[in-house]
Amino acid sequence: MFNTFCRRRMTESCSQKRRYVYYFSAVFILLFITPGYRCHVRKITEADLRMYRKRVVDMFNHAYEGYMKYAYPLDELRPLTCDGHDTWGKFSLTLIDSLDMLAVIGNYTEFRRVAKLILDKANFDIDINASVFETNIRVVAGLLSAHLFSKKAGMDTDPGWPCSGPLLDLAENMARRLLPAFDTPTGMPYGTINLRHGVPSGETTVTCTAGVGTFIVEFGTLSRLTGDPIFEKAAMRALSTLWKCRSDINLFGNHVDVRTGKWIALDMGIGGGVDSYLEYLVKGSIMFNSPELLSMFNECKESVEKYLKRDDWYMWGNMKKGSITLPVFTSLDSYWPGIQSLLGETEKAMKTIHNFHQVWKQFGFVPEFYNIPKADVHTNREGYPLRPELIESSMYLYQATKDPYLLQIGIDMLESIEQVTKTRCGYATVIILYQFI
Numbered sequence: 129m130f131n132t133f134c135r136r137r138m139t140e141s142c143s144q145k146r147r148y149v150y151y152f153s154a155v156f157i158l159l160f161i162t163p164g165y166r167c168h169v170r171k172i173t174e175a176d177l178r179m180y181r182k183r184v185v186d187m188f189n190h191a192y193e194g195y196m197k198y199a200y201p202l203d204e205l206r207p208l209t210c211d212g213h214d215t216w217g218k219f220s221l222t223l224i225d226s227l228d229m230l231a232v233i234g235n236y237t238e239f240r241r242v243a244k245l246i247l248d249k250a251n252f253d254i255d256i257n258a259s260v261f262e263t264n265i266r267v268v269a270g271l272l273s274a275h276l277f278s279k280k281a282g283m284d285t286d287p288g289w290p291c292s293g294p295l296l297d298l299a300e301n302m303a304r305r306l307l308p309a310f311d312t313p314t315g316m317p318y319g320t321i322n323l324r325h326g327v328p329s330g331e332t333t334v335t336c337t338a339g340v341g342t343f344i345v346e347f348g349t350l351s352r353l354t355g356d357p358i359f360e361k362a363a364m365r366a367l368s369t370l371w372k373c374r375s376d377i378n379l380f381g382n383h384v385d386v387r388t389g390k391w392i393a394l395d396m397g398i399g400g401g402v403d404s405y406l407e408y409l410v411k412g413s414i415m416f417n418s419p420e421l422l423s424m425f426n427e428c429k430e431s432v433e434k435y436l437k438r439d440d441w442y443m444w445g446n447m448k449k450g451s452i453t454l455p456v457f458t459s460l461d462s463y464w465p466g467i468q469s470l471l472g473e474t475e476k477a478m479k480t481i482h483n484f485h486q487v488w489k490q491f492g493f494v495p496e497f498y499n500i501p502k503a504d505v506h507t508n509r510e511g512y513p514l515r516p517e518l519i520e521s522s523m524y525l526y527q528a529t530k531d532p533y534l535l536q537i538g539i540d541m542l543e544s545i546e547q548v549t550k551t552r553c554g555y556a557t558v559i560i561l562y563q564f565i
């Protein structure tokens with residue numbers, strides 16, 4: 129029923145007015161499609177790997193200690209002035225975000241110390257308008273993974289662990305504060321919630337696709353650990369509404385009205401505005417062994433490959449016609465080879481990551497937007513705000529293939545982050561002003 133409702137209400141009006149002529153020149157093909165990436169790989173030894181692993185841990189410690197010294201208990205460090213500020217709430221966000229990393233690098237003493245600090249100090253009953261999406265992926269997710277690491281890190285755990293424990297309680301406490309956002313006619317959540325008072329009056333009904341479809345990993349985990357199905361149901365209801373709102377060619381728009389299901393922005397790319405929706409379909413399907421989530425992803429992926437993919441790049445296109453509207457690679461696209469490799473499509477993933485790595489080498493980073501035909505950064509979107517997507521993709525793909533080319537990508541990223549973005553107290557966003565080649 130909702131399906132027809134949803135489709136009837138969709139209009140042709142699109143908030144994104146800019147249209148770019150798509151020019152696919154022979155020069156462009158020659159420049160970018162040469163499959164020569166194996167030639168440049170030098171031998172990376174076990175000793176090299178140990179050294180790089182240590183450097184990564186040192187980098188983490190530098191950022192972590194800078195945060196603790198200059199910014200805690202505020203949300204984030206300002207790495208140029210070496211002070212802190214609250215950004216997404218008043219959560220000591222960076223501490224919650226980095227807790228699981230302490231466990232990953234094996235610093236269990238510090239893990240236990242700050243887990244206790246968080247448990248002693250956390251109070252989410254605050255009059256703050258918080259992003260439902262960001263609070264879920266950072267706070268709920270950070271607390272859940274810390275909870276799952278807590279036994280390994282030597283914390284005293286209840287006999288009922290992992291189905292009980294103080295970090296799990298805290299994650300649940302926060303997730304319950306997000307639930308009222310899902311109380312809409314479509315089940316798709318509002319973008320913002322007041323942690324004490326619920327949805328703020330006058331809150332916009334328009335949110336991005338990722339803001340609707342990025343809950344199943346955390347909410348599914350919560351439901352399965354706590355035994356309360358409400359979280360998983362809310363996430364699944366939002367996902368199935370979104371699915372019903374897809375276009376006839378199985379593509380999605382960028383922004384949707386959560387009360388009516390009407391699309392507000394009709395352009396789709398795999399990156400910003402959509403990205404983690406597709407990512408969570410794949411990760412959710414693996415975590416919960418769900419053929420339903422996987423088939424949603426696969427149907428959409430077929431269309432993405434048919435309409436938006438050009439020589440292993442992914443463009444932006446119109447969700448109804450499939451026509452290309454903006455020939456750009458965006459930094460946020462970089463998670464894609466990671467999910468390709470999770471699905472076993474390692475050959476496709478290698479070709480895609482090769483393209484993205486070429487952009488990294490051209491500038492020393494990936495800019496927010498990169499115009500593919502022009503092979504240049506997109507004006508006003510030149511920054512690299514220390515995004516992790518390309519790093520994560522290289523990691524997954526390396527685990528799947530052990531191809532040393534991926535280690536080289538990792539080393540390239542490590543060196544530019546360390547050499548260009550490091551400050552006295554942390555790491556800063558860079559603005560790409562010139563090319564390195």
Ligand SMILES: *[C@@H]1O[C@H](CO)[C@@H](O)[C@H](O)[C@H]1NC(C)=O
Pocket residue numbers: 189192193235238
């Ligand atoms: C653990 O983290 C603390 C705080 O950053 C640091 O002082 C300590 O050296 C770390 N321990 C190890 C083993 O890395």
Ligand SMILES: *[C@@H]1O[C@H](CO)[C@@H](O)[C@H](O)[C@H]1NC(C)=O
Pocket residue numbers: 255256257322328329330331
């Ligand atoms: C939250 O948003 C509502 C509606 O815009 C506003 O009235 C209220 O003052 C905001 N609260 C805070 C703490 O900013």
